[in-house]
Amino acid sequence: MTAQPRIWDIPGGIHPPQNKAQSTARGLEQPPLPERLILPLLQHIGNRAEPLVKPGDQVLKGQVIATASGLFSCPVHAPTSGTVSALGPAPYPHASGLAEPAIIIDSDGEDRWIEAQPVADYRSLEPLALLDRIRDAGISGLGGAGFPTAPKLAARPDHRIDTLIINGAECEPYITSDDMTMRHRAPQIVAGIEVLMHILQPTQVLIGIEDNKPEAIAAMRAAAEQHPMQVVVIPTKYPSGGEKQLIQILTGKEVPSGGLPADIGLLCHNIGTALAVHDAVLLGRPMISRITTLTGAALTRPTNVEALIGTPIQDLLSFAGLRPEQLYRLVMGGPMMGFTLPDSAAPIIKTSNCLLAATHDELPPPPPALPCIRCGLCAEACPAELLPQQLHWFALGKDHEQLQRHNLFDCIECGACAYVCPSSIPLVQYFRAGKAEIRAIEQQHSRAEQSRLRFEHRQQRLQREAEQRERERQARAEKAARAKAAREAQASRQQTEASPAAAPDLARIQSRKASTLSPEQKQLKVAAATARMALQRAQKQLAANPDNTDLQAQIPGLEQAFAEAQQAFEQATAQEAP
Numbered sequence: 316m317t318a319q320p321r322i323w324d325i326p327g328g329i330h331p332p333q334n335k336a337q338s339t340a341r342g343l344e345q346p347p348l349p350e351r352l353i354l355p356l357l358q359h360i361g362n363r364a365e366p367l368v369k370p371g372d373q374v375l376k377g378q379v380i381a382t383a384s385g386l387f388s389c390p391v392h393a394p395t396s397g398t399v400s401a402l403g404p405a406p407y408p409h410a411s412g413l414a415e416p417a418i419i420i421d422s423d424g425e426d427r428w429i430e431a432q433p434v435a436d437y438r439s440l441e442p443l444a445l446l447d448r449i450r451d452a453g454i455s456g457l458g459g460a461g462f463p464t465a466p467k468l469a470a471r472p473d474h475r476i477d478t479l480i481i482n483g484a485e486c487e488p489y490i491t492s493d494d495m496t497m498r499h500r501a502p503q504i505v506a507g508i509e510v511l512m513h514i515l516q517p518t519q520v521l522i523g524i525e526d527n528k529p530e531a532i533a534a535m536r537a538a539a540e541q542h543p544m545q546v547v548v549i550p551t552k553y554p555s556g557g558e559k560q561l562i563q564i565l566t567g568k569e570v571p572s573g574g575l576p577a578d579i580g581l582l583c584h585n586i587g588t589a590l591a592v593h594d595a596v597l598l599g600r601p602m603i604s605r606i607t608t609l610t611g612a613a614l615t616r617p618t619n620v621e622a623l624i625g626t627p628i629q630d631l632l633s634f635a636g637l638r639p640e641q642l643y644r645l646v647m648g649g650p651m652m653g654f655t656l657p658d659s660a661a662p663i664i665k666t667s668n669c670l671l672a673a674t675h676d677e678l679p680p681p682p683p684a685l686p687c688i689r690c691g692l693c694a695e696a697c698p699a700e701l702l703p704q705q706l707h708w709f710a711l712g713k714d715h716e717q718l719q720r721h722n723l724f725d726c727i728e729c730g731a732c733a734y735v736c737p738s739s740i741p742l743v744q745y746f747r748a749g750k751a752e753i754r755a756i757e758q759q760h761s762r763a764e765q766s767r768l769r770f771e772h773r774q775q776r777l778q779r780e781a782e783q784r785e786r787e788r789q790a791r792a793e794k795a796a797r798a799k800a801a802r803e804a805q806a807s808r809q810q811t812e813a814s815p816a817a818a819p820d821l822a823r824i825q826s827r828k829a830s831t832l833s834p835e836q837k838q839l840k841v842a843a844a845t846a847r848m849a850l851q852r853a854q855k856q857l858a859a860n861p862d863n864t865d866l867q868a869q870i871p872g873l874e875q876a877f878a879e880a881q882q883a884f885e886q887a888t889a890q891e892a893p
């Protein structure tokens with residue numbers, strides 16, 4: 316065993332009761348195949364997937380049923396074989412309780428796989444081909460926000476990744492899904508990490524695990540022994556599993572404010588993501604299941620399950636022995652960063668690492684918030700070195716400028732500040748609301764800017780078209796004038812040749828015509844009139860758009876053209892007059 320490398324401490328942090336032992340006693344269980352699965356088209360950060368099936372279609376397990384729409388999107392696969400029974404709004408695991416578009420599959424009970432296409436020797440593949448496999452398998456981060464894995468791996472093609480960090484810290488109370496994944500799938504996780512290493516070619520790989528998971532540490536050490544990667548045991552402290560915090564603990568480096576780990580040559584992936592990469596590449600299986608913790612005192616048999624994505628939450632709670640009369644709050648995620656679900660009709664999705672069915676005693680309602688006493692405990696607890704009491708003050712006053720100046724967007728919403736606040740101020744709620752307001756305003760500005768650019772482009776296009784039409788009209792007028800002059804000259808010649816006696820009369824007529832306008836004069840007159848019209852049209856357009864600098868610039872040229880044309884015509888007629 317290699318020596319434990321140096322580790323660093325992070326600022327702040329707290330030590331809430333862990334409550335992890337309840338859900339680890341039963342190992343990793345397989346719940347029954349659900350009769351119905353609800354597959355939301357949005358299970359990750361980014362764009363919704365686009366459905367490829369319609370009601371009535373038969374699907375096989377692992378078949379792609381919705382395709383990614385854009386770079387930041389993930390396809391969705393059928394978690395079992397059956398029939399698509401509906402396509403439309405369905406319950407979704409979100410605090411709002413609002414429905415989301417989903418594909419609903421009625422299971423046929425046969426669980427028949429589509430033909431898998433594993434890669435026997437992934438080292439023979441180019442990294443880009445492996446990225447395609449990961450993208451096609453619908454893998455998004457299993458540890459937190461659900462960022463699609465393929466674009467995260469390719470986030471900074473111009474930055475070399477020196478250190479790959481695998482996050483097995485799992486610091487949030489109650490949640491043990493990563494712990495159980497490491498205990499039961501360590502060799503597969505290591506194989507998945509090797510695939511990631513082949514893609515990124517890092518110089519070192521560090522697997523960070525908190526010291527409250529001795530079985531997981533032992534399993535991962537055994538699996539990683541012959542591989543170029545190191546298991547690093549870190550002290551148990553919340554929130555050491557935050558991406559930036561774990562990076563700081565393992566490397567001493569700080570990700571710059573507003574930046575990405577890749578900016579400093581680092582990339583961090585969850586151990587569940589490494590397992591999903593193994594399944595996608597070495598087994599040819601897309602992401603259709605995940606390991607989820609079922610815990611809380613309202614359950615008679617808390618446990619961890621390998622559940623199909625789309626399994627209704629109520630099915631899983633029944634499997635874990637829910638006592639409905641005991642259930643006070645149903646939380647998706649942990650007590651610190653999770654959110655309360657309005658009911659259990661929604662399914663689990665790719666990011667659902669835990670369902671906490673808590674009793675009243677377990678998660679009592681927070682006491683009423685009191686005014687801030689400026690004790691500073693929140694700032695001491697903040698792992699991002701922010702000033703939560705200041706942020707709270709600015710959020711109350713909706714002072715978005717100050718919120719951004721005080722780095723609101725560096726807040727990882729860990730809840731450590733609210734946990735220690737003696738005034739029970741729900742600080743994180745204020746920070747989430749502040750971020751949402753700022754994002755909404757930025758989107759509004761961005762939309763207004765896009766509208767302005769679209770309007771300006773349209774005006775320029777219309778002007779170009781008008782100018783083109785004017786040029787064509789002038790050309791047509793000149794051509795017509797030349798043709799007419801030629802016809803008249805021709806007619807005059809023919810008349811003279813056919814009737815010499817009439818020549819004196821014709822000469823008189825021509826003389827009379829000449830006393831009016833010659834063909835050249837007419838041409839000059841037409842040119843002067845055309846120049847005048849062009850000038851008048853531009854002046855009219857400028858009156859309608861006084862700020863149009865292009866039009867302003869054209870006017871002097873058009874005025875000069877008109878003056879010259881008019882002068883030429885007047886000179887021609889003046890010469891003729893004597």
Ligand code: SF4
Binds near residue numbers: 692736740
């Ligand atoms: S911990 Fe609470 S009371 Fe103390 S300074 Fe922070 S917000 Fe104010």
Ligand code: SF4
Binds near residue numbers: 699730733742
């Ligand atoms: S929620 Fe934000 S402000 Fe509060 S401790 Fe965590 S990072 Fe700091």
